[in-house]
Amino acid sequence: MTSGDDALPPSARRLCDAMTAAFPDPARAPLEAAALRRAASGGVAPRGGPSRPLHAVGPCVGAPVPTRAYDPGGADGGRPLVVFLHGGGWVLSGLETHDRLCRELAARTGALVLAVDHRAAPEHRFPAAADDAAAGLGWALAEAGRLGCDPGRVVVAGDSSGGNLAAAAALALRDSPVAPGQGLAGMALVYPVLDALLDGESTTRFATGYFHTIAHQRWYWQQYLGPDGDPFHPRASPGLAPDLAGLPPTLLLLADCDPLRDESLRFARRLAVAEVPVRVDLRPGTFHGFLGCLGALPAAADALDGLAHWITERRR
Known part of the structure; x- marks a missing residue:
């Protein structure tokens, strides 16, 4: 790639x-879960400045899965609640790798942020993480009031996987009987994995050279689904769900130089057809994982x- 062909500005290219x-690069050697986990836990993204201090950070007692609460203070019952699900190809990452992002979300929104962990593939394949x-998410919705949040201001969010x-989870909630008054105010998806098709112009143009590669993504799918998993199951590929009607208003925060970009744009078009309010925030000159x-x-901030x-504008 020559500088004239590069879609990233110099500062983003260096990072x-x-x-x-x-x-680990699949072009250098076969990928192994242990090696990727070590790289993720060591922090592959450059860090700048200390973590944001908050009123309280700690585990959620009673949650059905490991969950960490990020409390910025000011629990008056009217604040938002953000349920955040970390990326990492369903294989790596966890509460620690996304600690800084969750701290920043809590501080910038005034919301209580609940970071929900999940079982990891390949030890626990689909549908374990889902x-x-x-x-x-169901627990958070039921406990929103007790946690000092407005039950009408619950947003589910996540990056990548x-x-x-x-x-x-939003699809499962839509399709499950819930108590009157429950539901989501919004869904915020950050460069998400939405289907297993791995097609579109972006998968060719940004297949390599932009940190997250198509080879990485193909390997993640293999670990998550295993040899017998259905890649077209709507809980595995929510972007391919037959019916998207009834999902909450959605924000898609995307990196332009991302092999997964086009599947998100396809999802946005399908949401619009289903009359779900959707906003696409496509960030030029950025790559998958840039919020790290x-x-x-500066583009990350x-x-x-x-x-x-x-998030702060969402109200059901």
């Missing part, structure tokens, strides 16, 4: 290359501000 160098996400789990560069990449503003 992207640094992250790529620190992460089941955990749905259980965590966490966006996949957030969408799958908060403090090192600007995008996070936009995400926070959208």
Whole structure:
């Protein structure tokens, strides 16, 4: 790739290359879950500045799956509640890798952020992670009032494969009988994995050279589904669900230089046809995972501000 062909500005290119160098590459050797987990836990994204201090951070007692609460204070019963699901290809990452992002979301929105963990593939294949996400979201909705939040201001969010789990959980909630008054005010998906088709112009143009590669994504799908999983099951590929009507208003925060970009744009078009309010925030000159560069990449802070503003406006 020559500089004239590069879709990233120089500052983003430097960060992207640094992250790529620190992460196992399927072009160099076969991928192994243990190696990817070590890279993720070590932090492949450059960090800038200390973590945001909050009123309280700690585990949620009584939650059906491991859940960490990020409390910015000011629990007057009217604040939003954000249920956040972390990315990592269903295989790696966890509460620690996304700690800073959750702290920033809580501080910038005034919301109580509940970071929900899930069982990891390949040890626990589909639908384990989707089941955990749905259980965590259902618990959060039921407990919103007790947690000092407005039950009408609950947003489910997630990045990458966490966006996949957030969408799958929203579909499960829509299709399940719930108590009167329950429901979501919004769904915020950050460069999400939405289907297993791996097609579109972006999968060709950004297949390599932009940190997250199509080879990575194909491997993640293999770990998640195993040899017998159905890639077209709506809880595995929520972007391919036959009916999207009844989903909450949705924000898609996307990186333009992402092989997964086009599946999100396809999902946005389907949401609009289903008369679901949808907003696409497509960030030029950014790559998959760029929010992990908060403090090192100005575009990350600007995008996070936009995400926070959208969350604070949600009311069912």
